[in-house]
Amino acid sequence: MSFDYDKYIRPGKLPHIWCPGCGHGIVMKGLIRAMDTLNLKKENTAIVSGIGCASRLPGYIDCCTLHTAHGRAAAFATGVKLAKPEMNVILCGGDGDGTAIGGNHFIHACRRNIDMTYIIMNNYIYGMTGGQFSPATPTGHKASTTPYGNPDPCFDIAKLAIGAGATFVARGTAFHANQIDKLIVEAIQHKGFSVVEILDDCPTTYGRRNKYKSVIEMMNRLKEVAVPVKAAEKMTAEQLQGKVLTGVLYKDETKPEYTAEYAKVIERAKASK
Amino acid sequence: MEKKLPKIEIIEKYCKGCHICVEFCPTKVLEMRGFVVGVKNLEACIKCMQCELRCPDFAIKVSAE
Ligand SMILES: Cc1ncc(C[n+]2csc(CCOP(=O)(O)OP(=O)(O)O)c2C)c(N)n1
Ligand code: SF4
Ligand code: SF4
Ligand code: SF4
Ligand SMILES: [Mg+2]
Numbered sequence: 001m002s003f004d005y006d007k008y009i010r011p012g013k014l015p016h017i018w019c020p021g022c023g024h025g026i027v028m029k030g031l032i033r034a035m036d037t038l039n040l041k042k043e044n045t046a047i048v049s050g051i052g053c054a055s056r057l058p059g060y061i062d063c064c065t066l067h068t069a070h071g072r073a074a075a076f077a078t079g080v081k082l083a084k085p086e087m088n089v090i091l092c093g094g095d096g097d098g099t100a101i102g103g104n105h106f107i108h109a110c111r112r113n114i115d116m117t118y119i120i121m122n123n124y125i126y127g128m129t130g131g132q133f134s135p136a137t138p139t140g141h142k143a144s145t146t147p148y149g150n151p152d153p154c155f156d157i158a159k160l161a162i163g164a165g166a167t168f169v170a171r172g173t174a175f176h177a178n179q180i181d182k183l184i185v186e187a188i189q190h191k192g193f194s195v196v197e198i199l200d201d202c203p204t205t206y207g208r209r210n211k212y213k214s215v216i217e218m219m220n221r222l223k224e225v226a227v228p229v230k231a232a233e234k235m236t237a238e239q240l241q242g243k244v245l246t247g248v249l250y251k252d253e254t255k256p257e258y259t260a261e262y263a264k265v266i267e268r269a270k271a272s273k
Numbered sequence: 274m275e276k277k278l279p280k281i282e283i284i285e286k287y288c289k290g291c292h293i294c295v296e297f298c299p300t301k302v303l304e305m306r307g308f309v310v311g312v313k314n315l316e317a318c319i320k321c322m323q324c325e326l327r328c329p330d331f332a333i334k335v336s337a338e
Binding site for chain 1: 327332
Protein backbone atom coordinates (compact mmCIF):
# COMPACT_ATOMS: atom_id res chain seq x y z
CA MET A 1 0.00 0.00 0.00
CA SER A 2 1.13 3.47 -0.86
CA PHE A 3 1.86 5.57 2.23
CA ASP A 4 -0.16 8.76 2.58
CA TYR A 5 2.50 11.38 3.37
CA ASP A 6 0.09 14.19 2.45
CA LYS A 7 -1.62 13.71 5.78
CA TYR A 8 1.43 15.29 7.47
CA ILE A 9 2.62 17.77 4.84
CA ARG A 10 1.53 21.40 5.03
CA PRO A 11 -0.67 22.04 1.99
CA GLY A 12 1.09 23.69 -0.93
CA LYS A 13 4.61 23.24 0.49
CA LEU A 14 5.87 20.70 -2.05
CA PRO A 15 8.08 20.49 -3.99
CA HIS A 16 10.60 21.10 -1.21
CA ILE A 17 13.76 23.18 -1.67
CA TRP A 18 16.27 20.35 -1.42
CA CYS A 19 18.47 19.50 -4.41
CA PRO A 20 17.93 16.42 -6.60
CA GLY A 21 19.00 13.36 -4.62
CA CYS A 22 19.52 15.19 -1.32
CA GLY A 23 18.88 12.70 1.47
CA HIS A 24 17.08 15.19 3.71
CA GLY A 25 13.82 14.33 1.95
CA ILE A 26 14.35 10.64 2.68
CA VAL A 27 14.86 11.45 6.37
CA MET A 28 11.76 13.64 6.44
CA LYS A 29 9.71 10.78 5.03
CA GLY A 30 11.11 8.49 7.73
CA LEU A 31 10.09 10.98 10.40
CA ILE A 32 6.58 11.23 8.95
CA ARG A 33 6.19 7.43 8.97
CA ALA A 34 7.42 7.36 12.57
CA MET A 35 4.89 10.05 13.56
CA ASP A 36 2.18 7.98 11.91
CA THR A 37 3.26 4.74 13.60
CA LEU A 38 3.10 6.44 16.99
CA ASN A 39 -0.07 8.29 16.02
CA LEU A 40 1.42 11.57 17.26
CA LYS A 41 -1.13 14.35 17.45
CA LYS A 42 -0.23 17.52 15.55
CA GLU A 43 -1.21 19.78 18.42
CA ASN A 44 0.89 17.75 20.83
CA THR A 45 4.06 17.47 18.76
CA ALA A 46 6.69 20.15 18.29
CA ILE A 47 9.49 19.92 15.73
CA VAL A 48 12.29 22.39 16.38
CA SER A 49 15.28 23.16 14.16
CA GLY A 50 18.19 25.55 13.77
CA ILE A 51 19.51 26.81 10.43
CA GLY A 52 20.73 24.94 7.36
CA CYS A 53 19.25 22.83 4.58
CA ALA A 54 18.45 20.07 7.08
CA SER A 55 16.89 22.62 9.41
CA ARG A 56 14.31 23.52 6.77
CA LEU A 57 12.52 20.25 7.53
CA PRO A 58 9.96 21.48 10.10
CA GLY A 59 8.57 24.01 7.61
CA TYR A 60 7.04 21.15 5.62
CA ILE A 61 5.37 19.26 8.42
CA ASP A 62 1.91 20.07 9.66
CA CYS A 63 2.32 20.19 13.44
CA CYS A 64 3.75 22.70 15.95
CA THR A 65 7.06 23.82 14.46
CA LEU A 66 9.85 26.23 15.35
CA HIS A 67 12.60 27.27 12.95
CA THR A 68 15.04 29.01 15.26
CA ALA A 69 18.58 30.45 15.26
CA HIS A 70 21.66 28.62 13.99
CA GLY A 71 22.73 25.91 16.44
CA ARG A 72 20.03 26.82 18.96
CA ALA A 73 17.39 24.16 18.34
CA ALA A 74 18.25 22.40 21.61
CA ALA A 75 17.89 25.62 23.62
CA PHE A 76 14.47 26.50 22.16
CA ALA A 77 13.32 22.89 22.39
CA THR A 78 14.35 22.72 26.05
CA GLY A 79 12.13 25.74 26.69
CA VAL A 80 9.19 24.09 24.93
CA LYS A 81 9.64 20.83 26.81
CA LEU A 82 9.98 22.49 30.21
CA ALA A 83 6.90 24.61 29.63
CA LYS A 84 4.90 21.67 28.25
CA PRO A 85 6.43 18.39 29.43
CA GLU A 86 3.48 16.45 27.98
CA MET A 87 4.46 17.42 24.42
CA ASN A 88 6.48 15.25 22.08
CA VAL A 89 9.48 17.39 21.22
CA ILE A 90 11.58 16.51 18.21
CA LEU A 91 14.69 18.42 17.15
CA CYS A 92 16.27 18.22 13.77
CA GLY A 93 19.15 19.76 11.88
CA GLY A 94 22.47 19.20 10.21
CA ASP A 95 25.98 18.29 11.33
CA GLY A 96 27.11 21.92 11.09
CA ASP A 97 24.17 23.29 13.02
CA GLY A 98 24.40 20.61 15.70
CA THR A 99 28.12 20.06 16.20
CA ALA A 100 29.81 23.35 15.21
CA ILE A 101 27.87 26.46 16.22
CA GLY A 102 25.40 24.36 18.23
CA GLY A 103 27.88 21.88 19.70
CA ASN A 104 27.60 23.41 23.13
CA HIS A 105 23.80 23.20 23.24
CA PHE A 106 23.96 19.67 21.88
CA ILE A 107 26.25 18.26 24.57
CA HIS A 108 24.37 19.94 27.39
CA ALA A 109 21.01 18.67 26.18
CA CYS A 110 22.62 15.20 26.20
CA ARG A 111 24.01 15.77 29.70
CA ARG A 112 20.63 16.87 31.08
CA ASN A 113 18.87 13.87 29.61
CA ILE A 114 15.74 15.87 28.81
CA ASP A 115 13.03 13.80 27.11
CA MET A 116 13.35 14.87 23.48
CA THR A 117 14.46 13.23 20.22
CA TYR A 118 17.18 14.81 18.14
CA ILE A 119 17.47 13.77 14.49
CA ILE A 120 20.82 14.90 13.16
CA MET A 121 21.33 14.69 9.41
CA ASN A 122 25.04 14.26 8.90
CA ASN A 123 26.06 15.03 5.33
CA TYR A 124 29.64 15.91 6.46
CA ILE A 125 29.39 19.50 5.26
CA TYR A 126 27.71 22.90 5.53
CA GLY A 127 25.41 22.32 2.57
CA MET A 128 23.35 25.48 2.64
CA THR A 129 26.21 27.95 2.56
CA GLY A 130 28.15 26.30 -0.24
CA GLY A 131 30.16 23.48 1.28
CA GLN A 132 32.41 24.73 4.06
CA PHE A 133 33.86 21.92 6.21
CA SER A 134 32.10 21.00 9.43
CA PRO A 135 33.30 19.13 12.54
CA ALA A 136 31.94 16.00 10.82
CA THR A 137 33.94 16.38 7.58
CA PRO A 138 36.30 13.38 7.46
CA THR A 139 40.02 14.06 7.59
CA GLY A 140 41.48 14.56 4.13
CA HIS A 141 38.13 15.30 2.49
CA LYS A 142 37.49 18.41 0.47
CA ALA A 143 35.28 21.34 1.28
CA SER A 144 35.18 24.87 -0.13
CA THR A 145 37.31 25.91 2.86
CA THR A 146 39.63 22.88 2.69
CA PRO A 147 40.42 22.63 -1.03
CA TYR A 148 43.65 20.74 -0.28
CA GLY A 149 42.00 18.30 2.11
CA ASN A 150 40.68 18.73 5.62
CA PRO A 151 43.48 18.50 8.22
CA ASP A 152 41.05 18.19 11.16
CA PRO A 153 40.06 14.92 12.81
CA CYS A 154 36.25 14.67 12.77
CA PHE A 155 33.63 13.97 15.42
CA ASP A 156 31.86 10.66 15.61
CA ILE A 157 28.49 12.26 16.39
CA ALA A 158 26.90 9.17 17.92
CA LYS A 159 29.90 8.61 20.21
CA LEU A 160 29.89 12.28 21.14
CA ALA A 161 26.24 11.94 22.18
CA ILE A 162 26.97 8.84 24.28
CA GLY A 163 29.96 10.51 25.91
CA ALA A 164 27.93 13.62 26.71
CA GLY A 165 25.21 11.62 28.46
CA ALA A 166 22.40 10.96 25.94
CA THR A 167 20.51 7.85 27.01
CA PHE A 168 19.40 6.58 23.59
CA VAL A 169 21.74 6.78 20.62
CA ALA A 170 21.11 5.25 17.20
CA ARG A 171 22.53 5.59 13.72
CA GLY A 172 21.03 4.98 10.32
CA THR A 173 21.66 6.11 6.75
CA ALA A 174 19.71 7.70 3.92
CA PHE A 175 20.28 4.52 1.91
CA HIS A 176 18.64 2.34 4.59
CA ALA A 177 15.38 4.25 4.23
CA ASN A 178 13.27 1.48 5.70
CA GLN A 179 15.16 1.60 9.00
CA ILE A 180 14.89 5.36 9.57
CA ASP A 181 11.32 5.38 10.86
CA LYS A 182 11.98 2.39 13.12
CA LEU A 183 14.94 4.10 14.78
CA ILE A 184 12.95 7.31 15.23
CA VAL A 185 10.00 5.42 16.72
CA GLU A 186 12.29 3.81 19.32
CA ALA A 187 13.97 7.14 20.01
CA ILE A 188 10.65 8.93 20.61
CA GLN A 189 9.42 6.12 22.85
CA HIS A 190 12.56 6.33 24.97
CA LYS A 191 12.13 8.52 28.05
CA GLY A 192 15.24 10.72 27.97
CA PHE A 193 17.43 12.51 25.45
CA SER A 194 17.58 10.43 22.26
CA VAL A 195 19.89 11.05 19.36
CA VAL A 196 19.37 9.55 15.91
CA GLU A 197 22.26 10.28 13.58
CA ILE A 198 21.42 9.70 9.94
CA LEU A 199 24.38 9.52 7.57
CA ASP A 200 23.15 11.58 4.68
CA ASP A 201 24.29 12.81 1.30
CA CYS A 202 24.83 16.29 -0.09
CA PRO A 203 25.55 15.69 -3.77
CA THR A 204 25.71 19.41 -4.50
CA THR A 205 28.44 20.68 -2.20
CA TYR A 206 30.13 17.55 -0.88
CA GLY A 207 29.67 14.86 -3.50
CA ARG A 208 30.98 16.86 -6.41
CA ARG A 209 34.10 18.01 -4.57
CA ASN A 210 34.90 14.57 -3.30
CA LYS A 211 34.76 12.86 -6.68
CA TYR A 212 31.42 11.16 -6.39
CA LYS A 213 30.13 10.89 -9.92
CA SER A 214 26.48 10.70 -8.90
CA VAL A 215 23.92 10.51 -6.14
CA ILE A 216 23.82 6.77 -6.77
CA GLU A 217 27.52 6.46 -5.95
CA MET A 218 26.92 8.32 -2.71
CA MET A 219 24.00 6.02 -1.86
CA ASN A 220 26.07 2.94 -2.64
CA ARG A 221 28.83 4.17 -0.38
CA LEU A 222 26.35 4.47 2.50
CA LYS A 223 25.24 0.93 1.72
CA GLU A 224 28.82 -0.35 1.79
CA VAL A 225 30.07 1.33 4.96
CA ALA A 226 27.07 0.54 7.17
CA VAL A 227 27.30 -2.51 9.42
CA PRO A 228 24.42 -3.36 11.77
CA VAL A 229 25.60 -3.61 15.42
CA LYS A 230 24.58 -7.26 15.63
CA ALA A 231 26.61 -8.19 12.55
CA ALA A 232 29.59 -6.22 13.86
CA GLU A 233 29.78 -8.43 16.96
CA LYS A 234 30.93 -11.29 14.75
CA MET A 235 33.48 -9.23 12.82
CA THR A 236 37.18 -8.68 13.51
CA ALA A 237 38.71 -5.24 14.02
CA GLU A 238 40.28 -5.63 10.61
CA GLN A 239 36.95 -6.36 8.94
CA LEU A 240 35.46 -3.32 10.66
CA GLN A 241 38.09 -0.95 9.25
CA GLY A 242 36.32 1.94 7.52
CA LYS A 243 32.86 0.68 8.50
CA VAL A 244 30.23 2.54 10.49
CA LEU A 245 27.94 0.85 13.00
CA THR A 246 24.20 1.26 12.48
CA GLY A 247 21.15 0.48 14.58
CA VAL A 248 20.62 1.20 18.27
CA LEU A 249 24.12 1.85 19.62
CA TYR A 250 23.33 2.75 23.21
CA LYS A 251 20.39 2.69 25.61
CA ASP A 252 20.25 3.53 29.33
CA GLU A 253 16.90 3.49 31.07
CA THR A 254 18.22 4.21 34.56
CA LYS A 255 19.36 7.83 34.33
CA PRO A 256 16.84 10.37 35.71
CA GLU A 257 14.98 12.41 33.12
CA TYR A 258 15.25 16.19 33.37
CA THR A 259 11.63 17.39 33.30
CA ALA A 260 10.74 14.83 36.01
CA GLU A 261 13.66 16.03 38.13
CA TYR A 262 12.71 19.63 37.52
CA ALA A 263 9.14 18.96 38.68
CA LYS A 264 10.64 17.72 41.96
CA VAL A 265 12.61 20.95 42.30
CA ILE A 266 9.36 22.90 41.89
CA GLU A 267 7.71 20.76 44.59
CA ARG A 268 10.63 21.32 46.97
CA ALA A 269 10.56 25.04 46.34
CA LYS A 270 6.79 25.18 47.04
CA ALA A 271 7.15 23.09 50.21
CA SER A 272 9.84 25.38 51.57
CA LYS A 273 7.60 28.45 51.42
CA MET B 274 -6.55 -15.37 -14.97
CA GLU B 275 -5.25 -12.00 -16.00
CA LYS B 276 -2.49 -10.57 -13.78
CA LYS B 277 -3.54 -7.44 -11.94
CA LEU B 278 -1.06 -4.68 -12.62
CA PRO B 279 -0.10 -2.19 -9.93
CA LYS B 280 -0.59 1.51 -10.49
CA ILE B 281 2.52 3.69 -10.51
CA GLU B 282 1.78 7.37 -10.20
CA ILE B 283 4.51 9.87 -10.95
CA ILE B 284 3.97 13.41 -9.77
CA GLU B 285 5.99 15.14 -12.44
CA LYS B 286 5.99 18.55 -10.80
CA TYR B 287 7.74 17.06 -7.74
CA CYS B 288 10.21 14.76 -9.55
CA LYS B 289 13.73 16.20 -9.70
CA GLY B 290 15.18 13.44 -11.82
CA CYS B 291 17.67 12.24 -9.20
CA HIS B 292 17.70 8.70 -10.62
CA ILE B 293 17.37 6.99 -7.22
CA CYS B 294 14.14 5.13 -8.05
CA VAL B 295 15.44 4.06 -11.45
CA GLU B 296 18.66 2.67 -10.00
CA PHE B 297 17.24 0.85 -6.99
CA CYS B 298 14.20 -0.71 -8.65
CA PRO B 299 15.10 -4.41 -8.56
CA THR B 300 13.26 -5.23 -11.78
CA LYS B 301 14.11 -2.13 -13.83
CA VAL B 302 10.58 -0.91 -14.26
CA LEU B 303 11.51 2.77 -14.45
CA GLU B 304 13.54 4.96 -16.76
CA MET B 305 14.49 8.60 -17.08
CA ARG B 306 12.63 10.60 -19.70
CA GLY B 307 14.50 13.83 -19.86
CA PHE B 308 14.46 15.30 -16.38
CA VAL B 309 11.60 13.24 -14.98
CA VAL B 310 11.06 9.56 -14.43
CA GLY B 311 8.75 7.41 -16.52
CA VAL B 312 7.36 3.86 -16.38
CA LYS B 313 9.08 1.65 -18.94
CA ASN B 314 7.92 -1.82 -17.99
CA LEU B 315 4.94 -1.96 -15.64
CA GLU B 316 4.57 -5.72 -16.17
CA ALA B 317 7.85 -6.28 -14.33
CA CYS B 318 6.80 -4.40 -11.20
CA ILE B 319 6.83 -6.63 -8.13
CA LYS B 320 5.26 -3.95 -5.87
CA CYS B 321 8.24 -3.94 -3.56
CA MET B 322 7.67 -0.21 -2.89
CA GLN B 323 11.41 0.54 -2.95
CA CYS B 324 10.93 3.43 -5.36
CA GLU B 325 8.23 5.06 -3.24
CA LEU B 326 10.24 4.52 -0.05
CA ARG B 327 13.49 5.97 -1.40
CA CYS B 328 12.25 8.92 -3.47
CA PRO B 329 13.43 12.05 -1.60
CA ASP B 330 10.77 14.13 -3.31
CA PHE B 331 7.41 12.43 -2.64
CA ALA B 332 7.16 12.07 -6.41
CA ILE B 333 6.30 8.39 -6.92
CA LYS B 334 3.46 6.32 -5.52
CA VAL B 335 2.80 2.65 -6.07
CA SER B 336 -0.56 1.12 -5.29
CA ALA B 337 -1.23 -2.57 -5.44
CA GLU B 338 -4.63 -2.34 -7.14
C1 LIG C 1 24.81 32.82 13.34
C2 LIG C 1 24.93 32.28 11.98
N1 LIG C 1 26.14 31.93 11.50
C3 LIG C 1 26.27 31.41 10.26
C4 LIG C 1 25.17 31.22 9.48
C5 LIG C 1 25.35 30.67 8.08
N2 LIG C 1 24.92 29.30 7.97
C6 LIG C 1 23.70 28.99 7.52
S1 LIG C 1 23.42 27.35 7.38
C7 LIG C 1 25.02 27.01 7.89
C8 LIG C 1 25.55 25.61 7.98
C9 LIG C 1 24.54 24.54 7.85
O1 LIG C 1 25.14 23.27 7.82
P1 LIG C 1 24.41 22.00 8.36
O2 LIG C 1 23.81 22.27 9.69
O3 LIG C 1 25.35 20.85 8.29
O4 LIG C 1 23.17 21.83 7.38
P2 LIG C 1 23.12 21.36 5.84
O5 LIG C 1 22.92 22.63 5.09
O6 LIG C 1 24.39 20.68 5.52
O7 LIG C 1 21.93 20.47 5.78
C10 LIG C 1 25.71 28.19 8.16
C11 LIG C 1 27.11 28.24 8.60
C12 LIG C 1 23.91 31.58 10.01
N3 LIG C 1 22.78 31.38 9.30
N4 LIG C 1 23.82 32.09 11.24
S1 SF4 D 1 23.06 21.91 -0.80
FE1 SF4 D 1 23.35 19.80 -0.14
S2 SF4 D 1 22.29 19.65 1.84
FE2 SF4 D 1 21.54 21.49 0.79
S3 SF4 D 1 19.69 20.81 -0.32
FE3 SF4 D 1 21.43 20.70 -1.75
S4 SF4 D 1 22.15 18.58 -1.56
FE4 SF4 D 1 20.85 18.98 0.23
S1 SF4 E 1 7.47 -1.04 -6.66
FE1 SF4 E 1 9.48 -2.05 -6.76
S2 SF4 E 1 9.43 -3.16 -8.66
FE2 SF4 E 1 7.74 -1.69 -8.77
S3 SF4 E 1 8.65 0.10 -9.78
FE3 SF4 E 1 8.86 0.42 -7.60
S4 SF4 E 1 10.92 -0.35 -7.12
FE4 SF4 E 1 10.34 -1.17 -9.12
S1 SF4 F 1 13.45 9.11 -6.89
FE1 SF4 F 1 11.76 10.60 -7.00
S2 SF4 F 1 12.69 12.54 -7.58
FE2 SF4 F 1 14.20 10.92 -8.01
S3 SF4 F 1 13.84 10.40 -10.16
FE3 SF4 F 1 12.60 8.99 -8.96
S4 SF4 F 1 10.57 9.97 -8.78
FE4 SF4 F 1 12.02 11.54 -9.48
MG1 LIG G 1 25.49 19.41 6.83
